[in-house]
Amino acid sequence: MNPSETIQVAWKSLTSNKSRSLLTMLGVIIGVAAVIVMMAVSAGTEATIAESINGLGSNLIFISSNMTRMGPGQASAGSGGLVYDDLEAIRSQISGISGATVDQQTSVTVKYDKVNLDSISLVGVTTDYLDVRDMEIDEGRWLTDRDNEQAAKVVVLGSTLAEELFGDADPIGQAISANNTKLTVVGLLKERGLVSGTDFDYQMYTPINLVIKKFTFSMFARIQGDSVRMIYVAVDENANMDDVILQTTLLLARRHDVTVDSADFTISTQDDIIQTQASTTASFRTLLSWVAGISLLVGGIGIMNIMLVSVTERTREIGLRQAVGATPGDIQSQFLIEALMLSLLGGFLGVVAGVGGAMLFGKFGNMRTVILPYSIVLSFCSAALVGIVFGYLPAQKAARLDPIVALRHD
Amino acid sequence: MSETIIETIDLKKVYGMGETEVLALDGVSLHIESGEFVAIMGPSGSGKSTLLNLLACLDTPSDGHYLLAGEDVSDMSRAELAQVRNRKLGFVFQSYNLLPRLSALENVILPMMYQREERIPLHERNNLGMAALEQVGLTNRADHLPKQLSGGQQQRVAIARALINEPILILADEPTGNLDSRSSFEIIELLNHMHDRGRTIVMVTHEPDIAHYTQRILTIRDGKLDADRKNGQRPAVPVLQEQEGVL
Ligand SMILES: Nc1ncnc2c1ncn2[C@@H]1O[C@H](COP(=O)(O)OP(=O)(O)OP(=O)(O)O)[C@@H](O)[C@H]1O
Numbered sequence: 001m002n003p004s005e006t007i008q009v010a011w012k013s014l015t016s017n018k019s020r021s022l023l024t025m026l027g028v029i030i031g032v033a034a035v036i037v038m039m040a041v042s043a044g045t046e047a048t049i050a051e052s053i054n055g056l057g058s059n060l061i062f063i064s065s066n067m068t069r070m071g072p073g074q075a076s077a078g079s080g081g082l083v084y085d086d087l088e089a090i091r092s093q094i095s096g097i098s099g100a101t102v103d104q105q106t107s108v109t110v111k112y113d114k115v116n117l118d119s120i121s122l123v124g125v126t127t128d129y130l131d132v133r134d135m136e137i138d139e140g141r142w143l144t145d146r147d148n149e150q151a152a153k154v155v156v157l158g159s160t161l162a163e164e165l166f167g168d169a170d171p172i173g174q175a176i177s178a179n180n181t182k183l184t185v186v187g188l189l190k191e192r193g194l195v196s197g198t199d200f201d202y203q204m205y206t207p208i209n210l211v212i213k214k215f216t217f218s219m220f221a222r223i224q225g226d227s228v229r230m231i232y233v234a235v236d237e238n239a240n241m242d243d244v245i246l247q248t249t250l251l252l253a254r255r256h257d258v259t260v261d262s263a264d265f266t267i268s269t270q271d272d273i274i275q276t277q278a279s280t281t282a283s284f285r286t287l288l289s290w291v292a293g294i295s296l297l298v299g300g301i302g303i304m305n306i307m308l309v310s311v312t313e314r315t316r317e318i319g320l321r322q323a324v325g326a327t328p329g330d331i332q333s334q335f336l337i338e339a340l341m342l343s344l345l346g347g348f349l350g351v352v353a354g355v356g357g358a359m360l361f362g363k364f365g366n367m368r369t370v371i372l373p374y375s376i377v378l379s380f381c382s383a384a385l386v387g388i389v390f391g392y393l394p395a396q397k398a399a400r401l402d403p404i405v406a407l408r409h410d
Numbered sequence: 411m412s413e414t415i416i417e418t419i420d421l422k423k424v425y426g427m428g429e430t431e432v433l434a435l436d437g438v439s440l441h442i443e444s445g446e447f448v449a450i451m452g453p454s455g456s457g458k459s460t461l462l463n464l465l466a467c468l469d470t471p472s473d474g475h476y477l478l479a480g481e482d483v484s485d486m487s488r489a490e491l492a493q494v495r496n497r498k499l500g501f502v503f504q505s506y507n508l509l510p511r512l513s514a515l516e517n518v519i520l521p522m523m524y525q526r527e528e529r530i531p532l533h534e535r536n537n538l539g540m541a542a543l544e545q546v547g548l549t550n551r552a553d554h555l556p557k558q559l560s561g562g563q564q565q566r567v568a569i570a571r572a573l574i575n576e577p578i579l580i581l582a583d584e585p586t587g588n589l590d591s592r593s594s595f596e597i598i599e600l601l602n603h604m605h606d607r608g609r610t611i612v613m614v615t616h617e618p619d620i621a622h623y624t625q626r627i628l629t630i631r632d633g634k635l636d637a638d639r640k641n642g643q644r645p646a647v648p649v650l651q652e653q654e655g656v657l
């Protein structure tokens with residue numbers, strides 16, 4: 001029996017019972033589709049995260065306070081995390097930086113006229129913020145050093161927030177109230193978009209000193225003085241980033257009287273954040289691969305079951321084929337090819353369903369998906385492997401049948 | 411000069427083991443020459459099918475030897491036996507054993523699929539299959555499925571299938587066992603016709619009427635060859651004159 005005949009015979013037997021063949025393939029179809037969709041979803045998520053992190057700016061160093069994690073009880077004097085003065089120290093003592101600023105967010109209720117918005121992020125910043133975070137003024141002006149020294153009650157609005165508060169009206173010069181403190185709008189920012197989960201356009205920006213004075217309610221923070229949670233440092237284009245990180249680490253450790261190992265602050269870069277994210281999404285993807293792999297396995301077991309039933313049902317056929325000259329090898333390859341065809345066809349339909357499903361998810365599921373070519377190859381090959389592995393046992397069973405017994409079977 | 415097609419030497423077959431051991435065939439030695447038409451008769455359970463299965467290379471003897479056209483097949487592997495069956499033997503079963511999903515023509519040419527040597531090209535197979543169907547008078551049923559055919563017609567398709575690889579020996583185990591007398595005579599006359607054209611045929615039957623058409627009758631009793639007698643003049647087949655399609 002030559003291969004093309006074997007394939008024809010297998011095809012004929014599969015198409016003669018289409019609904020059963022389809023049901024048999026269902027497990028493989030679902031398994032393969034699951035692999036592709038899951039990998040597309042996780043790749044999409046990864047891409048979204050990577051893009052938003054990239055938007056942070058590759059020249060930025062993020063210094064965050066560890067104190068907030070420890071909680072007040074554990075914070076001893078001298079290791080209370082970042083303070084406002086640290087910013088001034090960095091600006092004056094570290095070489096190779098183009099700017100440094102703080103980012104102190106407080107959630108406030110904003111009112112203007114009849115509009116009342118809850119949980120709006122009020123960000124305490126210094127003048128460097130605009131350049132460090134790569135933002136631009138659209139109308140009016142940005143905050144000045146004088147504003148900060150005087151803790152002036154002025155505010156610059158993000159574009160979407162401004163639109164929600166003022167609609168079409170001109171906000172410049174208007175007074176809004178934030179937690180009952182009146183603030184004068186002096187400027188509007190151009191659109192900046194979503195970066196690392198923060199919508200820069202739905203925030204408002206005010207001098208850090210005003211935030212410290214008026215919007216920091218925690219008693220603890222007051223005792224600590226001018227505690228800040230986050231300092232951003234922009235490294236000069238020509239400067240060495242590692243060098244700046246080292247200088248800053250040493251400076252802050254000295255100022256806080258801590259060793260580098262037990263520091264009350266953490267310094268990270270965009271790359272660090274990307275790596276942390278990558279490792280979490282990688283483990284997420286591993287988990288998904290396992291789930292998908294198991295569903296493929298279940299699909300394989302489905303093929304094996306149906307093939308075993310099919311061998312029993314076709315015992316007489318097997319006996320007759322043997323009688324007219326089929327060797328055990330011929331019978332074995334016939335059933336192996338059948339299993340392989342089921343799994344390959346199932347794999348193909350699974351690829352179609354998976355790619356289609358991933359595209360639908362991307363379009364209507366409010367979820368970004370990136371279809372990875374290797375996930376198609378991988379899942380298709382696994383399906384083929386599943387067919388061979390799980391087709392082997394039924395094929396063996398068929399090949400071992402004794403022709404006399406098989407011919408008498410009813 | 412006729413050559414020996416079948417030679418068995420003290421052929422034995424034991425089924426089962428220990429307590430349940432059954433000596434189904436207890437030393438059968440026989441010769442069958444080319445061109446003979448032989449009937450095997452005997453009471454139920456005497457070992458007729460057992461003997462035929464051995465002659466058909468579907469089973470191997472527990473003891474003794476079987477030479478098929480001079481070739482000892484007693485100790486061949488399953489794969490080798492499969493090829494012997496394919497090249498040298500044709501089968502007709504009591505229950506026809508056509509594959510239900512294949513058409514009459516496809517059933518007839520099925521054995522060609524398993525040829526190892528001197529394979530006949532695909533396009534020629536259909537022609538040969540049609541020629542075989544013509545011999546059994548069923549060319550007009552070539553595309554029919556087995557379930558669309560009567561029992562007698564199915565058995566005729568099976569005979570065409572048995573002829574397709576030009577076997578040196580045709581074996582039939584109660585080929586008329588499932589048929590009414592009219593169809594039985596159709597089948598026996600077909601076999602007779604094959605015999606007239608030089609085929610060697612060995613057929614198991616327990617119907618004396620049917621055995622009567624052969625030249626030689628072997629009787630098996632308790633696994634032993636009990637009688638081996640020449641059959642005289644074979645009678646003319648009745649009824650067949652008005653049979654359309656046959657012969
Ligand atoms: N596979 C088997 N296992 C055990 N015993 C068997 C087997 N096949 C046949 N036998 C026994 O061997 C003996 C001969 O059986 P066989 O089928 O050859 O009889 P037979 O002459 O063809 O009978 P019948 O006319 O009823 O078909 C019987 O006693 C039967 O029970």
Ligand SMILES: [Mg+2]
Nearest residue numbers: 458459460583
């Ligand atoms: Mg019998």
